[in-house]
Amino acid sequence: GAGVSQSPSNKVTEKGKDVELRCDPISGHTALYWYRQSLGQGLEFLIYFQGNSAPDKSGLPSDRFSAERTGGSVSTLTIQRTQQEDSAVYLCASSPTGTGGNEQFFGPGTRLTVL
Amino acid sequence: AQSVAQPEDQVNVAEGNPLTVKCTYSVSGNPYLFWYVQYPNRGLQFLLKYITGDNLVKGSYGFEAEFNKSQTSFHLKKPSALVSDSALYFCAVRDMGSGTYKYIFGTGTRLKVLA
Numbered sequence: 001g002a003g004v005s006q007s008p009s010n011k012v013t014e015k016g017k018d019v020e021l022r023c024d025p026i027s028g029h030t031a032l033y034w035y036r037q038s039l040g041q042g043l044e045f046l047i048y049f050q051g052n053s054a055p056d057k058s059g060l061p062s063d064r065f066s067a068e069r070t071g072g073s074v075s076t077l078t079i080q081r082t083q084q085e086d087s088a089v090y091l092c093a094s095s096p097t098g099t100g101g102n103e104q105f106f107g108p109g110t111r112l113t114v115l
Numbered sequence: 116a117q118s119v120a121q122p123e124d125q126v127n128v129a130e131g132n133p134l135t136v137k138c139t140y141s142v143s144g145n146p147y148l149f150w151y152v153q154y155p156n157r158g159l160q161f162l163l164k165y166i167t168g169d170n171l172v173k174g175s176y177g178f179e180a181e182f183n184k185s186q187t188s189f190h191l192k193k194p195s196a197l198v199s200d201s202a203l204y205f206c207a208v209r210d211m212g213s214g215t216y217k218y219i220f221g222t223g224t225r226l227k228v229l230a
Binding site for chain 2: 004031033035041042043044045048050056058059091093098099101103104105106107108109
């Protein structure tokens with residue numbers, strides 16, 4: 001079956017521009033996570049959605065970062081006024097539910113380069 | 116606060132030898148523990164997890180891990196390494212006492228299996 005998909009796969013932007021990154025989770029998965037993977041930094045938690053509950057935004061690094069999830073499915077991560085330190089791979093993952101011990105299914109990521 | 120440590124940036128092992136990739140954690144409640152693998156140019160894949168029950172858990176590709184509560188460790192092991200096991204390995208923990216559903220990932224350990 002179809003896995004988690006993300007688009008675009010690569011994004012190059014200029015400092016100060018806004019970018020939108022998209023995630024399509026596995027159908028039926030109620031939990032959705034965004035992570036940032038920087039070189040040598042591991043995975044940094046950004047935000048978590050579970051069904052219709054309020055998202056856990058505790059990992060967003062600044063108010064330039066925001067995310068939404070429409071209809072409990074597709075999610076968009078928006079970075080406003082991008083900075084060079086935002087350059088990283090942004091990973092999305094989904095899980096059947098976030099409340100148990102289910103593993104996460106990861107997408108291929110979006111590589112963001114801010115010039 | 117929950118945290119995960121992977122003390123080795125890189126582990127080198129000869130093909131056919133046993134391998135160990137170390138992970139220690141810190142949580143306030145009971146942990147859910149996971150190992151994921153990232154092969155070059157591919158997304159993260161789930162390997163195995165500990166939720167409850169037997170301390171020794173077995174996963175994909177012949178990997179296993181032992182949950183040690185007293186040492187707060189969850190080391191990944193394989194009896195006989197293959198060159199194809201060369202990849203980046205991440206340990207992750209969810210703190211069941213934290214009241215959140217987020218997962219904390221370690222910084223990753225690069226495993227290099229030498230022929």
